Amino acid sequence: MRNDIRRLREEAGLSQAALAEALGVSRQTVNSLENGRYDPSLPLAFAVAGYFRTTIEEIFHVDA
Amino acid sequence: MSTPERSLSDGRFLVAFACGLVAVGILCLVFVLAGQPDTAAGALVGGLAVTGLALVVRWRAKRRGPTADGGFSRTLLGTTDERDKAILTASLAWVGLTAFLANAIGLAAVALGADGSTVIGAIEALLIAVLVGAFVWLSRRT
Numbered sequence: 001m002r003n004d005i006r007r008l009r010e011e012a013g014l015s016q017a018a019l020a021e022a023l024g025v026s027r028q029t030v031n032s033l034e035n036g037r038y039d040p041s042l043p044l045a046f047a048v049a050g051y052f053r054t055t056i057e058e059i060f061h062v063d064a
Numbered sequence: 065m066s067t068p069e070r071s072l073s074d075g076r077f078l079v080a081f082a083c084g085l086v087a088v089g090i091l092c093l094v095f096v097l098a099g100q101p102d103t104a105a106g107a108l109v110g111g112l113a114v115t116g117l118a119l120v121v122r123w124r125a126k127r128r129g130p131t132a133d134g135g136f137s138r139t140l141l142g143t144t145d146e147r148d149k150a151i152l153t154a155s156l157a158w159v160g161l162t163a164f165l166a167n168a169i170g171l172a173a174v175a176l177g178a179d180g181s182t183v184i185g186a187i188e189a190l191l192i193a194v195l196v197g198a199f200v201w202l203s204r205r206t
Contacts, residue, residue, distance in 0.1 A: 025145040026138060028203075032147060038206050041146050 002061045006034040008052045023047050077122055084115045135203050151206055155198040162194045163187070 009019050009030075016034070020027045025044065032038035033048075040048065049056045088111030095104035125137040135148045144152070170183040 026135070026148065028135065029145050029147040032206060038147055038150075044146060 001039045002036060002063055003033065004059050004061075005030070005048060008054075008059065009034070012052070019051075022051055081115060081119060084111075084118065088112060088115065136199060147206065151199060151202045154202050154206075155195055158198040159191050159195050163191060166190055 005019075009016070012019075014022075016030045017027045020030045023030070023044065024047075029038065033040060045056050045060060049059055052059065088108065091111065092104045092108045095101070095107055121140055125140045135144070135151055138144050138148050139152055166187045170178075170187050173183050174180050
């Protein structure tokens with residue numbers, strides 16, 4: 001699963017730690033999400049999408 | 065939010081710590097009553113070492129706070145998020161799988177004449193090593 005979390009975070013001028021705190025997860029979790037090593041639960045995916053005021057489909061993309 | 069903060073309070077930790085001490089005492093007493101003072105002494109030293117280690121780890125984790133930069137610290141502090149829980153679950157799955165295999169091998173070893181208590185101790189040490197190793201490995205991979 002690919003995602004645009006890194007791009008959205010950098011556009012928002014946030015550090016991984018700041019985003020992690022906003023989402024209620026650890027910095028390592030944000031790092032793993034950005035690097036595609038960890039696929040989030042549906043509630044966390046909704047939380048990420050809600051934080052960036054967009055939809056899950058706009059952030060997460062299934063690998064072809 | 066997907067990962068509500070849930071920290072292990074000092075009170076709950078102290079209760080768990082006290083229960084650990086009581087368990088060590090009971091185990092020691094059972095060995096003494098069974099006429100095995102050497103085993104009782106070993107259980108006392110080992111038990112106190114483990115509970116003391118738990119106290120030190122808890123203190124270190126608490127000093128670093130809920131944003132502790134390590135899944136192991138967060139697990140001990142009770143501030144895990146969903147990824148930490150997934151890693152812990154997967155690590156425990158590895159422990160369970162290893163336990164099946166280790167018990168089978170241990171049973172065969174005892175049947176072939178190995179000392180039973182030594183085999184049990186070795187299995188215990190192996191399972192702890194697998195838990196720590198799997199946790200570290202999965203933390204780096206996940």
